[in-house]
Amino acid sequence: MFADEILVGGRWRRGGGEVLETRDPATGEVLARLHGAGVADVDEAVRAGAAAAADPAWRDLLPHERARCLVRIADLIAERADDIAALQTADTGKSINETRALVASAQGTFRYFAAALETLEGALTPSRGPYLTMSVHEPVGVVGAITPWNSPIASDAQKVAPALAAGNAVVLKPAEWTPLVSLALGRLITDAGLPPGLLSVLPGPGRIIGDAIVRHPGVGKVSFTGGTTTGRAIGAAAAEKIMPVSLELGGKSPTIVFPDADREQALAGLLFGVFSSSGQSCIAGSRAFVHASIYEEVVGELVRRAGRLRIGPGTDPATQVAPMVAHAHRDKVAAMVDRARDEGARVRCGGRTPDGEAYARGAYYLPTILDGVPNSAAICQEEVFGPVLVALPFEDEEDLVAQANDTVYGLACGVWTGDYRTAWRVARRIDAGTVWVNTYKQFSISTPFGGFKDSGLGREKGREGIFAYMRQKSVYWGMDEQQPYSQQWGAQST
Structure with missing residues (x-):
């Protein structure tokens, strides 16, 4: 059982909110019960954060x-990598190979923003008169960071590291389903010597704790990763406060296979793009557009290979498709597939839970491939967030672009072709914040990430990722004793 403590304004103590229960998705067994945060805890955390951010001990560093x-935090993540990965596998169900990669990503994120901070520059802008003009950036004060349940350690790092680098305090709210890794990160950051109050970790329901963070007058910026519906509500609340937000939301990403693509590379990329993380990824390549001339061949091979993927607990290094995060989420995905079947979709493989005693207690769902429906069908338009791929044929580039862009989302896209001209044209025409060519789900902390349309607002990562947590200020410094207005407004004019 995990200690029943959360981090509030620099103090580890029992939260004042409802009891949260987190379960192992592979077995259904309870991992921990803890008291989450209450609204009073949010107020305490924000006030303590504001005081800590204004303290010269941090402000004047x-x-x-x-x-x-930040480097000390990265070093501790490296030292405790195995324990953090194992904890995340238990809490989220993800395969141990993936959680190890996510821990490495978090470590790299803190190192990157430490390096970026070392070389961060203001700007001496061209003056238009007898003065020196400068543009500088300052911290916003207290940042609210609200992260999802699918990749907590990496998502936490992508918000906490740049926000701290910018000089802020951070109130982190992890998902109520998966709070353990975020709390472990909080202890690690405390051990690294971050001044008390600069980080709080407040697990709890989004409708209560997330809402309290967003609406608190002391919070100057909110960064949210999660569903589009919640993102809209946060955006509306932020508009009332005239507060900046970063929103990384849902997706329904197309992956495109042209006839001249490297077939083996494309098949492996499509399978990895949608079935890794059990499809629980905002960038999952959940719509496969395959040229009509190779459609049956490619989809048939995808079906054959999907049926051979190794399903099992995340603790087994051989597992390719692990259980989903919770039984309730598994059931939601299953209901969406059932509705698609009722609306005429053909289930080429999967579409149910796996057979066998080994899977009976876990939140498992078979890798599923559907086709036989138009791009306008609900299963092609709504984010499933599970191991479900819909295959669709296309005739030519115009047909492809029209279908691929016919969605409210615009987060990511994959293009598989041997022609660099085709790759460039299509990459520029698809409405998506990230386009992969002949690869998929590859990331660099140095490269900005975010979406178009209903997939979000703003960007994370990259050097600009620090400025996203800062306010820009202009400074004018008079350099001439005789200013332009002196003759009319000086002492001699009276």
């Missing part, structure tokens, strides 16, 4: 000194 703190 030079950038390279803040960078040292």
